[in-house]
Amino acid sequence: MKPPALPDLRLPDPHLPDHHRGPRMPDGLAARAAALDAADPLAAVRGRFLLPEGVVYLDGNSLGALPAAVPAAVEDAVHRQWGTDLIRSWNANGWWEAPVRTGDAIGRLIGAAPGQVVAGDSTSVQLFNTLLAAARARPGRRLLLTDPDHFPTDQYIADSVGRLLGLDVRRVPARDAAEVLAAEAGNVAVAAYAPVDYRTGELHDMAALTAAAHRAGALAHWDLCHAAGALPVELDAVEADFAVGCGYKYLSGGPGAPAFAYVAHRHQAAFDHPLTGWHGHAEPFAMAGTYTPAKDVTRARIGTPALLSLIALEAALTAFDGVDPKTVREKGLSLTGFFQECADTLLDGLGFTSVTPRDPARRGSQVALRHPEAYPLVAALTARGVIGDMRAPDLLRFGFNALYVTHADVLRAVTELRDIASRGAHLAAEFRRRPTVT
Ligand SMILES: Cc1ncc(COP(=O)(O)O)c(C=O)c1O
Secondary structure: OOOOOOOOOOOOOOOOOOOOOOOOOOHHHHHHHHHHHHOOOOHHHHHHEEOOOOOEEOEOOOOOOEEOOHHHHHHHHHHHHHHHHHHHHHHHOOOOOHHHHHHHHHHOOOOOOOOOEEEOOOHHHHHHHHHHHHHHOOOOOOEEEEOOOOOHHHHHHHHHHHHHHOOEEEEOOHHHHHHHHHHOOOOEEEEEEOOEOOOOOEEOOHHHHHHHHHHOOOEEEEEOOOOEOOEOOOHHHHOOOEEEEOOOOOOOOOOOOOOEEEEOHHHHOOOOOOOOOHHHEOOHHHOOOOOOEOOOHHHHOOOOOOHHHHHHHHHHHHHHOOOOHHHHHHHHHHHHHHHHHHHHHHOOOOOOEEOOOOOHHHEOOEEEEEOOOHHHHHHHHHHOOEEOEEEOOOEEEEEOOOOOOOHHHHHHHHHHHHHHHHHOHHHOHHHOOOOOOO
């Protein structure tokens, strides 16, 4: 195996002899990885990404890899559109329509027909805007349900929306939500959940939970951060009401990429959101002193979008051109299943516990392992060019973007992890110092 090209990603491991080029892969698993990769219908799509040589990238669930189409698009946006066309770009280069045009491109990946998704701002902002609008759409109801295992920003914003509207926020695990919705029918305004648990990778049944919310007269709000681009989400088919998600994980839109908001057609006319910025006005350039919302999804626009990032995201989405979301799902399951198989075989007796469900119907596109030394293990892996991440206190997290991860990557990751854990290489002092971002 060749050492990674990036010196900052693969620092010399003082516990390995100079000639070390990575541990030997077990023959049986190496043959299986090769066969699975040879049969991979998405093999050629990996070429649509610029991946550093020798790096195994299993953190696309935090920051997707760089799509090859992005640098030229950003270069054009900076030099030609901004540098030369200047303000004329709003009309000449489609800047004004970019949030809805990019929203529709995302919509194709999340089962949303055109005209229901806008791109822009951050997930937190979109969450606040749509969650508050959803709660306003069910006046008189006192309860907002959310998941105690939801990502922190989702819980904080649910609490804030609760305070603003005088609602009780009740934290109910996704598996119990249908029961509570039935018991509290008539009282719940919104059920706000995520299809994929960001820590464990557990997949929840969106269709069942949305139907349970509707039976209770409530609305279903979904955070798709760990699903968009990873799973064939079917927002229209399951009759979801509102959804948000980020652009920087499986959509690979880049650091701080714009997020997106989905407002189902049937809710648009009455969409009463708090962030009534001028881009959502029916006639933004009439410069009226009072807000008249646009009639369609453009009312979910807020203010001037971060165009350089939006252009990068739009270019990134072309990596999905001609790719069937079902194929993405099949390969994602193959990668996560193979990871679990390799971990069962290679990590046995080294103190790891499997956390992510084995049942493919209950598994997203990530796998988590529990180990008391999670942080130093992930740091030691990163030093060898295998990049995952950890979530406190003890989870090692590996995300699998089916567009560019291979089964050979999976085997190398687990083989390196075994080598590190069995040698105690992660016990070195350098792997204990935690930077700000883990
Ligand atoms: C489920 C979920 N929601 C929201 C966020 C973050 O929101 P923002 O894009 O505003 O930082 C994350 C980030 O990892 C996430 O995993």
